[in-house]
Amino acid sequence: MPSVMVIGASRGIGLELARQYGEAGWQVHATTRSLALPGKLGALAGDVNLYSLDVCSDDDIANLAVALNDTPIDVLIYNAGVIGSRGEGDETTRKETFRINAEAPILVATALLDNVAASDQKKIAVMSSTQGSGRLGxxxxxxxxxxxxxxxxxxxxxxxxxxxxxxxxxxxHPGYVRTDMTGMMASLSPKKSVKGIRQVLAALSLADSGRFVDYKGKIVAW
Known part of the structure; x- marks a missing residue:
């Protein structure tokens, strides 16, 4: 049975990723900030294993790696993210946004790299956005x-x-998806986005590694 780890799975795209992979017969590992209040994530069918994780906490990331021990992870998807604020934001907001959106994806992947390397499929996806294009600095x-x-x-x-x-x-880039972060103005449903993401990851090989693509597999400019 293949396994997937979804970081940030309590709602929106992450919840749909956990749902679709679970329904497809995968072993699902999924994180939420509060195991006491898992919401819809706790009601998913299938082999779904929940873990508490605040990606702003180095201790939480280390504890997640310990909890997984030597469990192989075929596909690791870092989905956690925040909008932040309009403009540049204040110092506290900037620090939190950059930690969750930019630093934690790499920290989590690094912490779980051995788990991914020990699996059959060996795949990692970090959720970015076209709004990051041209902003590498x-x-x-x-x-x-x-x-x-x-x-x-x-x-x-x-x-x-x-x-x-x-x-x-x-x-x-998952597309402009209707979630709690984007509101109803977004036109793309989580279901359609995730279906595309799963197809992209199913086809992913070392020959494709290092690319920036959308949920349809189209190349996105850095």
Missing amino acids: GKGGYLYGDSKGLLNAKYRECEPQWRERGIASVAL
């Missing part, structure tokens, strides 16, 4: 886009090391 004056631009830069630095271990990875 993370200094464009728009907090969310800047944080995703910094994530893209950090991912490109780490990807060759992951590839050396036989791990294929991508930065993923």
Whole structure:
């Protein structure tokens, strides 16, 4: 049975990822900030295993790695993210947004790299955005886009090391999806986005590793 780890699975795209993979017969490992209040995540059918994780906590990330021990993870998807604020935001908001959107994806992937390398499929996806395109320095004056631009830069630095271990990875733009973060103005449903993401990851190989693609598999500009 293949396994997937979804980081940030309590709602929106993450919840739909956990649901679809579970229904497809995968073993699902999924994180939420509160195991006491798992919400819809706790009601999913299938082999779904929940873990508490605050990606702003180095201790939580280390504890997650300990909890998984030597459990192989075929596909690791970092989905956790925040919008932040309009413009540049204050110092506290900037620090939190850059931590969750740009730094934690790499920290989590690094902590679980042995688990991915021990699996059959060996795949990692970090959820980015087209709003990060052209913002690789993370200094464009728009907090969310800047944080995703910094994530893209950090991912490109780490990807060759992951590839050396036989791990294929991508930065993923899920589309403009209707979630609690985007509201009803977004036109794309989580179901359709996730269906596409799963198809992209199913086809992912080392030959594709290091790319920035959308949920349809189309190349996105850095």
